[in-house]
Each structure stands twice: as structure tokens, then as C-alpha cells.
Amino acid sequence: MACCRITAGGGRLMLFSGKIVYHGSRLILAAVFIYSGLIKIQDVAAFAGEIANYQLFPYAWNYLIAAILPYLELLCGVLLLINRRVRPAVMVLTLLNLVFIVVLVSALSRGLDISCGCFNPDSANHNSLSTALWRDLGLLVLMVGTWVLHGIRCRLEVE
Amino acid sequence: MNNAAIGSPLQRIFLEALVLCVFAAVVGISLNYQLIFNAFSGKTVAVPTVAVVAVPDVASDNAAPIAPLPFPVELDELESLLAAGAVLVDARSASAYRQEHLSGAVSLPFAEVESKLDNFKQQVDLKRTLIAYCSGYGCPDSFDLGVILLQAGYAEVLVYEGGEPEWRAAGLPLVGGD
CATH class of the missing domain: 1.20.5 (Single alpha-helices involved in coiled-coils or other helix-helix interfaces)
Structure with missing residues (x-):
């Protein structure tokens, strides 16, 4: 990356603490989405079943979404892990997360008794939809933080 | 700027x-092109969680015989089977069944099969053809329930892998919400 020079003065402390928070958020997001992607890739059909439970898409489209989504999560997670193309990866994950939040709210409002399908597509392992919603809101905070701190860090280092 | x-x-x-x-x-x-192709063309994608079911061999030391497994059935075959007297069996939870189920289906939640099987056998004759379903492809409960129903003495048990989501997508009647 081009942004790699530390400035003197008060910016240095801000830069240091910002760096810690930035890398912490980035690595947490990377771990979550690499895990999430890998576990879904192992059983795409089961993940399609989890998506179908939300009753939002035409039947066959659940399979198309289930085939693509895990690879997108995995790709973005890997980019965050290696600290490359961070903002495009965060943009994709933020949009996905917003969609997940809308879908979860929709399922909760319809009173669906289903597994959230967020990680392990195993029907015996039912995750609470409200827990998943809170988790997604937490991830959203990390995503916004990573996006903002990446920009600040670059500006401080470039100046 | x-x-x-x-x-x-x-x-x-x-x-x-x-x-x-x-x-x-x-x-x-x-x-995943094969899976996607099958889903869009309406072909059954079997996702068995129990590949083979070995029955304990008490007669000899030879290899145990393989227990019968339920066959998959597709949506377009259901109409004729139901017309011939087959019974739809909902393997999902009782609350999911109450909320909405395939028209004419009987509830036998896989999670409660041990406690409810005897009652089910009193209601549904062993000679009837059963069609188990749950929440669509990837949901293992219908297949697992099918195995148990075959072991319980039912002669013909089929698994409708498309389940409730495919039935709904096809615009077929659902009952529930009471």
C-alpha cells in the first residue's frame, strides 16, 4: 500500500491507536467471513435449504445464491486478512450485511421458526434469528469502523 | 478538494x-453448476445424511443386510401418488406444521418421532404409501424420518426433497395459520 509514513506530534498517538483498532476490526471481520464462507462451501445444498426457509426467493434461485454467496464471503475475508483491497471488500460485506439484516428483520416480523443459516447450514443446529440480528449489527459497526479508519490511517500516513 | x-x-x-x-x-x-442446473430444471437433488443403514445381524456372522432406504420423488410425480392414496408426512417441527403445511399432510416431527410413532401407526395404515417432506433440499429430516418409517414396517416410503419451499413456489395449496 502507498500509505506508509508516520508523522510526528499528536497524530502519532492517534495513528497508533487507530492502527490497533483498524487491524483488530479487519482481522475479526476476516476471521468471521472466512469461517462463514468455508463452512457453507462444504454443503451448498444445505445452505440453499436454509435460504429457502426464509421464503423470499423463487425456489431455484436459492441454489444460485447459495452457490455464490459463500465464495464472495471467503474472497472478501481473505482480502481483509492480507490487507489488500480492504475498502472494496468492506463495501461488499457491508452491502451483504445490510441485506442480511433486512432479511432477518423480515423473518422475525413474519414469525418464522427457522435457523438463521448464518454459519453452519445444519438444520439440527438452530440459531436464534434475534441473536443473528444483533451479531450482524455488531459486524456492521466493525465494517464502518474499518472503512473509516482505513481512510484516516492513509490520510495521516500520507501527509 | x-x-x-x-x-x-x-x-x-x-x-x-x-x-x-x-x-x-x-x-x-x-x-456448483450441476446443483444449480438441477435446481433450475426441477431435478431432484438427493442429500441423504444416512447413506446406508446397516441392520444388526443376529442370524450369522456374515455382513449385515442393508436396510431399505426411501426413494426420492419429484414434484411432478406427487399428484398421481396422492391421487392413488399416498399420505404426505411433515417431518418438520409441530410449530412449523401448525403455521403452514402441505394440504393433506400429517405431522410427524423427526425430533419427536420416538414418542409419536406409535400414535402415527394407529392413524396411518402400514400399507399406505408415505411421502415424507421437510424444508426442502438440504433438510435431512425427511430422509431420516423415511428410514425410520421403513424400519417401523411401512412398505413404501418416499422422500419429497423439494419439500415445502418447492411446493409453495409451484403455487400448490398450503394449509395452516390457525
């Missing part, structure tokens, strides 16, 4: 995000 300086990095980020999506789509579709 001018407008071009604000706009162009965001545009670049957006384009790179788009490239990520396209790349993931190409990889995902390439690696």
Missing part, C-alpha cells in the same frame, strides 16, 4: 467491489 478527487476513488472502490462480486459468481457457479 475538487469533485473529481472525491468521486474517482469511490468509483474505483465501487468498480473493484463489482469485480469481486463477478469473480465470486464465476467461481461459485463454475464449481
Whole structure:
């Protein structure tokens, strides 16, 4: 990356603490989405079943979404892990997360008794939809933080 | 700062995000084209969680015989089977059944099969053809329930893998919400 020079003065402390928070958020997001992607890739059909439970898409489209989504999560997670193309990866994950939040709210409002399908597509392992919603809101905070701190860090280092 | 300086990095980020999506789509579709093709063409995708069921061999030391497994059945075959007297069996939870189920289905939640099987056998004759279903492809409960029903003495048990989501998508009648 081009942004790699530390400035003197008060910016240095801000830069240091910002760096810690930035890398912490980035690595947490990377771990979550690499895990999430890998576990879904192992059983795409089961993940399609989890998506179908939300009753939002035409039947066959659940399979198309289930085939693509895990690879997108995995790709973005890997980019965050290696600290490359961070903002495009965060943009994709933020949009996905917003969609997940809308879908979860929709399922909760319809009173669906289903597994959230967020990680392990195993029907015996039912995750609470409200827990998943809170988790997604937490991830959203990390995503916004990573996006903002990446920009600040670059500006401080470039100046 | 001018407008071009604000706009162009965001545009670049957006384009790179788009490239990520396209790349993931190409990889995902390439690696799962058969599954996607089957789903769009309406073919059954069997997802058995119990590949073979060995019955304990008490008669000899030879290899145990393989217990019968339920056959998959597709949506377009259901109509004739139901007309011939087959019974739909809902393997999902009792609350999911109450909320909505396939028209004419009987509830036998896989999670409660041990306690409810005897009552089910009193209601449904062993000679009837059973069609188990749950929440669609990837849901293992219908297949697992089918195995148990065969072991319980039912002569013909089929599994409708498309389950409730495919039935709903086909516009077929659902009952429930009471």
C-alpha cells in the first residue's frame, strides 16, 4: 500500500491507536467471513435449504445464491486478512450485511421458526434469528469502523 | 478538494467491489453448476445424511443386510401418488406444521418421532404409501424420518426433497395459520 509514513506530534498517538483498532476490526471481520464462507462451501445444498426457509426467493434461485454467496464471503475475508483491497471488500460485506439484516428483520416480523443459516447450514443446529440480528449489527459497526479508519490511517500516513 | 478527487476513488472502490462480486459468481457457479442446473430444471437433488443403514445381524456372522432406504420423488410425480392414496408426512417441527403445511399432510416431527410413532401407526395404515417432506433440499429430516418409517414396517416410503419451499413456489395449496 502507498500509505506508509508516520508523522510526528499528536497524530502519532492517534495513528497508533487507530492502527490497533483498524487491524483488530479487519482481522475479526476476516476471521468471521472466512469461517462463514468455508463452512457453507462444504454443503451448498444445505445452505440453499436454509435460504429457502426464509421464503423470499423463487425456489431455484436459492441454489444460485447459495452457490455464490459463500465464495464472495471467503474472497472478501481473505482480502481483509492480507490487507489488500480492504475498502472494496468492506463495501461488499457491508452491502451483504445490510441485506442480511433486512432479511432477518423480515423473518422475525413474519414469525418464522427457522435457523438463521448464518454459519453452519445444519438444520439440527438452530440459531436464534434475534441473536443473528444483533451479531450482524455488531459486524456492521466493525465494517464502518474499518472503512473509516482505513481512510484516516492513509490520510495521516500520507501527509 | 475538487469533485473529481472525491468521486474517482469511490468509483474505483465501487468498480473493484463489482469485480469481486463477478469473480465470486464465476467461481461459485463454475464449481456448483450441476446443483444449480438441477435446481433450475426441477431435478431432484438427493442429500441423504444416512447413506446406508446397516441392520444388526443376529442370524450369522456374515455382513449385515442393508436396510431399505426411501426413494426420492419429484414434484411432478406427487399428484398421481396422492391421487392413488399416498399420505404426505411433515417431518418438520409441530410449530412449523401448525403455521403452514402441505394440504393433506400429517405431522410427524423427526425430533419427536420416538414418542409419536406409535400414535402415527394407529392413524396411518402400514400399507399406505408415505411421502415424507421437510424444508426442502438440504433438510435431512425427511430422509431420516423415511428410514425410520421403513424400519417401523411401512412398505413404501418416499422422500419429497423439494419439500415445502418447492411446493409453495409451484403455487400448490398450503394449509395452516390457525
